[in-house]
Amino acid sequence: MGDGYHHGNLRQALIDAGLKLINESGEENLSLRKVALQCNVSHAAPYAHFKDKEELIEAIKESVTGSFMRELQEAIGKASNVDEEIVNMGKTYVTFFVKNPDYFKFLFGSQNIEAHLRCDNEYKDDYPPFVLLKEEYLKYLDAHNMRRSDDEKELDIIKLWSSVHGLASIACMTGVKTSLDWNDKILSDLRIT
Amino acid sequence: MGDGYHHGNLRQALIDAGLKLINESGEENLSLRKVALQCNVSHAAPYAHFKDKEELIEAIKESVTGSFMRELQEAIGKASNVDEEIVNMGKTYVTFFVKNPDYFKFLFGSQNIEAHLRCDNEYKDDYPPFVLLKEEYLKYLDAHNMRRSDDEKELDIIKLWSSVHGLASIACMTGVKTSLDWNDKILSDLRIT
């Protein structure tokens, strides 16, 4: 490693640089060449680590999703019962994106969202935040001794997800920050009926 | 008009061509030059009608929003009471985008959504579909003799909007079509409590 011909850990550096660029001026301002430049590396160097611009973007998305997951977990950890866990998680889901709408646009905005969620005809069962939501939901059912058919479960989860995701989406696309307390009110009401 | 030097109605032709390209291969495949080519016109001709690529995209979005509005109105027209109107509208909101997810990604996906919703620090009060939703909501309150404070109204509307929008968003981003009946179940339950 070092500052000679070989960078040392270019792959991660490219991801970080890309993330920085997105934070500064959104995805539309992200170019492979700028990312490379920021790493003091030639414009074609990224191709040793990513076959595509898309593949770099994918890696950056995974990085963002990682931060997202960490915040969700942390919020859950602070709760003292399952009901609170779900509410905390919902609030954090929205808050995370309200804090920087660019992330929402980046993750769910641009082109091939399917690629990132890697959905195989079902709303992605291994998209980490979704898995987490699912676990919390099942925990909730268990804690309340509720029995549900598989169909009812799917329905509940979609309902739960779409309410927080819709809130985040609207908050991010309208840029309205004043409604944060409304979100709170709505999310405090999150429960499975 | 005519096929000589001047096109006749290039502006609309460009919008139509752009719409077609998006339908065929998504927004990421849309370029000013392709649009111009499809209209048998030089690559710089669009600049007589749009100052920007962004301005053309904006015009296309307005066109899509127009179609969207027409379907919403039609759905409302088929209802026989206010409750049904709201449910129909909600279902159509989701169905319209499920029918062609590219439109959802185009409208709410790419970069400057704010520009399209032209929000001035409030969730767009002159974004047509939102205005329609608001009207329907007020009609609903009136029909049921319900009184609400302004804050409660805002809260209800956000709730209403985010539930249908979140559903549409998830449907479009996951590409899950099988859940259309779930959407129906959820949306049949749309009511202000």
Place this chain on the structure above:
DNA sequence: TTTGTCATCTTGACAGTGTAAAGATAGCTG
């Protein structure tokens, strides 16, 4: 040590992009 292999990085090239500037065209107004 020497040799060879291989991932990594550079250089150079290419087609496609958005956009600006300067000029051509033709329809409209006087």
Place this chain on the structure above:
DNA sequence: CAGCTATCTTTACACTGTCAAGATGACAAA
């Protein structure tokens, strides 16, 4: 008719993603 002006063409430029050919150096085998 003359002139104006919106519309369209041509030319040019910087920037993009991507590819191919080569340079570099780390590391393993000899």
